[in-house]
Amino acid sequence: MSIDTTPSNEAAFARAQRVTPGGVNSPVRAFRAVGGTPRFIRRAQGPFIWDIEGQRYIDYIGSWGPMILGHGHPAVLEAVTRAARDGLSFGAPTEAETELVEAIVALVPSIEQLRLVSSGTEAAMSALRLARGATGRSTIVKFEGCYHGHADALLVKAGSGLATFGHPTSAGVPAEVVQHTLVLEYNNLAQLDETFARHGRDIACVIIEPIAGNMNFVRAGVAFMARLRELCTQHGALLVFDEVMTGFRVALGGAQSVYAGLIPGFRPDMSVFGKVIGGGMPLAAFGGTSEVMSQLAPLGPVYQAGTLSGNPVATACGLATLREVARPGFFEALAAKTRRLIEGLVVAGQDAGVPIVGDSEGGMFGFFFASELPQNYGAVMATDKERFNRFFHAMLARGIYLAPALYEAGFVSAAHGEAQIDATIEAARAALQE
Ligand code: HOZ
Numbered sequence: 001m002s003i004d005t006t007p008s009n010e011a012a013f014a015r016a017q018r019v020t021p022g023g024v025n026s027p028v029r030a031f032r033a034v035g036g037t038p039r040f041i042r043r044a045q046g047p048f049i050w051d052i053e054g055q056r057y058i059d060y061i062g063s064w065g066p067m068i069l070g071h072g073h074p075a076v077l078e079a080v081t082r083a084a085r086d087g088l089s090f091g092a093p094t095e096a097e098t099e100l101v102e103a104i105v106a107l108v109p110s111i112e113q114l115r116l117v118s119s120g121t122e123a124a125m126s127a128l129r130l131a132r133g134a135t136g137r138s139t140i141v142k143f144e145g146c147y148h149g150h151a152d153a154l155l156v157k158a159g160s161g162l163a164t165f166g167h168p169t170s171a172g173v174p175a176e177v178v179q180h181t182l183v184l185e186y187n188n189l190a191q192l193d194e195t196f197a198r199h200g201r202d203i204a205c206v207i208i209e210p211i212a213g214n215m216n217f218v219r220a221g222v223a224f225m226a227r228l229r230e231l232c233t234q235h236g237a238l239l240v241f242d243e244v245m246t247g248f249r250v251a252l253g254g255a256q257s258v259y260a261g262l263i264p265g266f267r268p269d270m271s272v273f274g275k276v277i278g279g280g281m282p283l284a285a286f287g288g289t290s291e292v293m294s295q296l297a298p299l300g301p302v303y304q305a306g307t308l309s310g311n312p313v314a315t316a317c318g319l320a321t322l323r324e325v326a327r328p329g330f331f332e333a334l335a336a337k338t339r340r341l342i343e344g345l346v347v348a349g350q351d352a353g354v355p356i357v358g359d360s361e362g363g364m365f366g367f368f369f370a371s372e373l374p375q376n377y378g379a380v381m382a383t384d385k386e387r388f389n390r391f392f393h394a395m396l397a398r399g400i401y402l403a404p405a406l407y408e409a410g411f412v413s414a415a416h417g418e419a420q421i422d423a424t425i426e427a428a429r430a431a432l433q434e
Helices: 009-019 074-086 095-107 120-135 189-202 222-235 254-260 312-325 330-352 377-381 385-397 418-433
Strands: 041-045 048-051 056-059 113-117 139-143 181-184 203-208 238-243 270-273 284-288 357-361 364-368
Touching: 056 418, 074 312, 095 113, 095 284, 095 312, 113 120, 120 139, 120 203, 120 238, 120 270, 120 284, 139 189, 181 189, 189 203, 189 222, 203 222, 222 238, 238 254, 254 270, 312 330, 330 357, 330 364, 330 418, 385 418
Parallel strands: 139 181, 139 203, 203 238, 238 270
Antiparallel strands: 041 048, 048 056, 113 284, 270 284, 357 364
């Protein structure tokens, strides 16, 4: 094993590519969409990350969402260190797991029971199996541009890395595996009605990113969401909210609390969580009503298991993170900061004569080089990608670390101060002028 420090991002990338496909362990990290060399990160603190060349960046990726408190939050580090000293993994239940689940149940009214797993992919895949097992139906409905992890049945017309590489459906997924997956256009009410009219009795569930963060940032319209809820109820299909990105990120109660504020009595039947609930450690979950969850092993016939599920260190990390985000005023402050960032970008665009539109909810945001906010994947694909790529590099050169693909949402943390927001807007002004 070499103990040399790697001298540059380029050298680190070349070395990584010799032994790891594309040099990365998750495709979006490879900078293929924007070109250039990925930054190899040495450390992070607060709103900043440093690459191995010593360059500091203001971080708007935040590990793709989990780092809502910023990096190295003292309460989180302390909880993780304490848990690690007590044991890294037991493969047996702990009280801390129950405490974490109780905290989530208390914050999300649609969740009566929850199962902890290790990744968002695992959570979505398990939710799907449970929906099929609970309803005795096979068909699932998803929306174009929504990404629910890389389980085969969900890898159809997906966003995130698949959008980046122009292959919305992965190779290696047999046609038989996706024959029960219907893919609809996001925010298309007519298509939704038609699909339920034709297939309603076969639909086990509809899975949706309520605020899609894997085709940049696109909200489901209120009328669309209300109709979706209505149709699922009418036809006995389960409505599954993929809140891996939005859970405890756009609001304390997740995106479902945002829609509940707009649609009286609104609740999904099941939800999938990840990212923030692990606070930066591998932890995710799926849950719903006790009736549905009771179909899961060991109570019911739907199997699901995991050696590292509810891992004690990840659980401690998640619990410490949730305690912080549940403090009064947390989301108000985060949302105000994020809004200010987006408004600043839009004004900087106007001043430079470059059309930019943007949107945010809580600590999640997106922006497009376009004159109106896209409502679906096709419209996202029609925005100015070349301009985004040039902007990305101009920002990177100015110490601002945005997601290296126009198809990803951005994330602000509680550690981002007004100074970092101002610096980002200033950098954007310079980049746009350039
Ligand atoms: N699925 C993430 C983007 N939406 C990427 C995760 C990663 O590369 O870390």
